[in-house]
Amino acid sequence: MIRENDLLKLIKYAAQAPSGHNTQPWKFKPGKSTVTILPDFERALPVADADHHELYISIGCALENLKITAGAFGYKTEVQLQNSGAATAVVVHFEENNEPESDELFNYIEKRQVRRNMYTTQKVSESTMKALLDVCREKNIRMKPFTTADDRELLTPFILEAASLQTGNNKFMNELINWTRFSEKEAVKKGDGLLTATLNLPNLGRFLGTLLFKGLITPRSEMTRWKKVISYTPCFMLFTVEKNEPQSWIKLGQVFQRFALTATEYGLSHAHANMPCEEGSVRKKMIDTLNLKTSTPLLLIRLGYSQPMPYSFRRHLTEVIQ
Ligand SMILES: Cc1cc2nc3c(=O)[nH]c(=O)nc-3n(C[C@H](O)[C@H](O)[C@H](O)COP(=O)(O)O)c2cc1C
Structure with a gap:
């Protein structure tokens, strides 16, 4: 009961x-x-x-x-x-x-919150890294850390290519705009979506925001932004699954949530750089180059130290209870 x-x-x-x-x-x-x-x-x-x-x-x-x-x-x-x-x-x-x-x-x-701001270059200590890696007790799921400059260089072309593909895809941008909340009023009313403040952007209003997203966020601007983000990221963590199916995705979510909560406990910031896992052609190249063999990479997370960000909203409980 x-x-x-x-x-x-x-x-x-x-x-x-x-x-x-x-x-x-x-x-x-x-x-x-x-x-x-x-x-x-x-x-x-x-x-x-x-x-x-x-x-x-x-x-x-x-x-x-x-x-x-x-x-x-x-x-x-x-x-x-x-x-x-x-x-x-x-x-x-x-x-x-x-x-x-x-x-x-x-x-x-x-x-816990996702922090999409710039991180300091302070390294993540080995003991903290061990605590993060220890959250994964599932055989089917692997966490692969990327902690050196060479490691970051290995990931960079995949992040840039996927970011460029997504920004150049009108359908992707329309979906993103649809889920962006361009003012706090809109975010409070809907209780979901990406509030601009959590994306490091000012409150723009939907009309102006849509114009700016379509006009200013381009493959070139995203690649430039990501190059800078990568240079300020001391560590990435790649999460892979052996079996690419719903049961494993749910388990991966459980592992990832423990990882995110543990990172919060240790005072670390984290945010997603999932684009290379989302774009099929890039995902394939990443599997080959990183020799992931039969594993499928599904989450790429950056980790480091930064200031807190505004929190995202959630829907009212009456809307999520069936
Ligand atoms: C499976 C999954 C995929 C996500 N992908 C991205 C992503 O590609 N880019 C990004 O900036 N945030 C991504 N996020 C973070 C969400 O946008 C974030 O969790 C959501 O906006 C709520 O904010 P909060 O986690 O700070 O509460 C992802 C989160 C999950 C669980």
């Missing part, structure tokens, strides 16, 4: 999870002793994420938050995946735990 006054809190923490373009592609269906997380395909990203791998990674992030919160509130959980047609749902069974196991990472769920 889930205690009545715990249910909303459990879902609130789960929904603090990150998601591609802050789409929050989930619904939570409560039962007496279960919470089922359902994919919400109306919030999918058909251009940036045609096969829904990022959608399921986001669901995995929400699942990990839910599990960590359950532990903090005195529950044991068991997870079961349910496939029906093209959808995979996650059923989380709750049982009261006589010996509560609070996870330190619970304290970082609300503090």
Whole structure:
């Protein structure tokens, strides 16, 4: 049984999870002793994420938050995946735990945020790197750090090529504009999407913002911006899966969420540089060059130290509970 006054809190923490373009592609269906997380395909990203791998990674992030919160509130959980047609749902069974196991990472769920600002060149220490790598206990999932200047040079052409492809793709840009919230008023009203302040941009209003995105964000400007971002990034982490399927994507989301919370605990900033994983042709080149063999790279994250950024919004709980 889930205690009545715990249910909303459990879902609130789960929904603090990150998601591609802050789409929050989930619904939570409560039962007496279960919470089922359902994919919400109306919030999918058909251009940036045609096969829904990022959608399921986001669901995995929400699942990990839910599990960590359950532990903090005195529950044991068991997870079961349910496939029906093209959808995979996650059923989380709750049982009261006589010996509560609070996870330190619970304290970082609300503090975690994606920081897209410039990082200092301060290196990530070996002990911090070890703590980050230790979050991955899944055989099917690998984390590959890139910490030297040579490492960064290896990744640079893939990041630049994919950033250029995406910016030159009208469909990609339209999808991005659609999910960008060009003022705080718009972000508060919708409770989702990419608030311009989290992208290091001022509040522009939708009309001006759309014009500026279409006119000023070009393949050339993005490549220049990314060159600078890379030079200010002391470390990248590449996440790969052995089996490229929803079950692994959900597991990867769980691992990634523990990584992001651990990074927050250690005072590190992180942000996504996923473009080479999203663009099929670039992903393929990256697999060959980095000799990833049968692994599929699905997340590329930059890590370093920077100032906090404004937080993203979330939808009201009534909109995410089914
Ligand atoms: C699977 C996944 C893919 C993401 N891809 C990108 C990305 O390509 N570029 C980016 O800047 N942020 C990316 N993000 C970060 C989200 O935009 C971010 O989580 C969302 O805007 C909510 O902000 P918050 O994490 O700070 O709460 C991704 C997040 C997830 C979970």
